[in-house]
Amino acid sequence: MAVFTSVTLQDLTDWMPQFPLGKAHAIRGIASGIENSNFFIDTDQGEYVLTIFENLNFEQLPFYLKLMRHLADRGVLVPAPIANDRGDLCVALHGKPSAIVSKLHGSSQMAPQAVHCAEVGAMLARMHLAGLDFDIVQPNLRSLPWWQETVPKVLQFLDEDKRQLMQEEIRFQSAFAETAVYRQLQNGPVHADLFRNNVMFDGDKLTGFFDFYFAGCDTWLFDVAVTINDWCIDLDTGVLDLARVEAMLQAYHSVRPFTENEQEAWQAMLRAAAFRFWLSRVFDYYKPRDAEMLTPHDPTHFERILRLRIAEPAPKLPR
Structure with a gap:
């Protein structure tokens, strides 16, 4: 959630x-994140979030916005996109696709x-199940295709190791x-970026998932792995906190049990x-791209996590 495109009150x-x-x-303007331009806006009806999409186009965006609406209608706690007077969820602003969602x-x-x-963990499992009948596939x-395309572009910047x-x-x-x-592996719509800063809590009660703009159709297990690798680690070392890992996996499993194939694929995922x-x-x-409020994330954090996941077997999935 950086600011690449300026928007004024006028x-x-x-x-x-x-x-x-x-x-x-x-x-x-909202400073966190690195993909889109995001703003809090105060209106007669309350506070909302405005997003201007810097990479996604008008053809791609119905997947994300309609997915959020689909999940919200099925009891998953996510922001609800607001339609304009023609029923459009995505509307041009400064020539770029834009949307307003509830905060x-x-x-x-x-x-x-x-x-x-x-x-x-429990809400993530409910989200996966709720997406089963979502009829847009993206x-x-x-x-993997993006990984394969991008690796050759960055190797020149890295040392030999x-x-x-x-x-x-x-x-x-x-x-x-x-x-x-x-x-x-079972698959369907996934969040794919469910980090700590993309979830809201009121005390110990979860109030919502947001920032779905990396979502897509992928394996559910990948979504679980992304979430574990952020929520259940010591941020300084990348080492898994076993109590948090067990809590998340057990809660997920209680809603949507893991399969045998997922058991076998877990370490690789x-x-x-x-x-x-x-x-x-x-x-x-x-x-990097130019932005008014952009601070790129440190790559060494996930390099460290990758090395740990290669070297040290993680706790197995619940059965």
């Missing part, structure tokens, strides 16, 4: 009448305990994706989840 005065929100009274209440839990991880745009690690892991993940075990974010952070760090 811009909103001219643009907002098409939405059932009344007048806009204030706008504030979740609460705050991000940046020092989660087992109770928070259990809440996230691949995860940051999955890191280059070797990246090349070995892309070979491993490419081979793993060809196995029968991988191909039989934890590596895949770490690799995806190491690679994207390397790419963003060395090939």
Whole structure:
């Protein structure tokens, strides 16, 4: 959630009448994140979030916005996109696709305990099941094909040790994706970026998942692995906190039991989840885009996690 495209209150005065929100009274840029331009806007009807999409186009966006609406209608706690007077969820602003969604209440839990991880695990499983009948199919745009395309673009920036690690892991993940075990994993819409700062809590009660703009159709297990690799680790070392891991996995399993194929694929998927974010952070760090409020993430965090997932077996999935 950076700011690449500036929006003024006057811009909103001219643009907002098409939405059932009344007048806009204030706008504030949101600094976190690195993909889109995001703002809090105060309106007659309350506070909302405005997003201007910097990479996604008008053809891609119905997947994300309609998925959020689909999940919200099925009891999954996510922001609800607001339609304009023509029923459009995505509307041009400064020539770019834009959307307004409801703002979740609460705050991000940046020092989660087992109770928070259990809440996230259960809601993630409900989200996966709720997406089963979603009828738009769009691949995860940051999955294996993007990895294979991007690795050659960043190798020049790495020292020999890191280059070797990246090349070995892309070979491993490419081979793993060809196995029968991988191909039989359950899949559907996934969040694919469910970090601590993309979930809201009110005390110990989860109030919502947000920032679905990396979502796509992928294996559910990849989504679980991404979430474990952020929620259930010591941030300084990347080491898994076993109590938090168990709480999240057990809560997920109680809603949507893990399969035998998922048991077999778990270790490789934890590596895949770490690799995806190491690679994207390397790419963003060395090939940044201009933004008013952008601070690229440190790539070494997920390099460290990947090395740990390769070296140390993680706890097995519940049965």
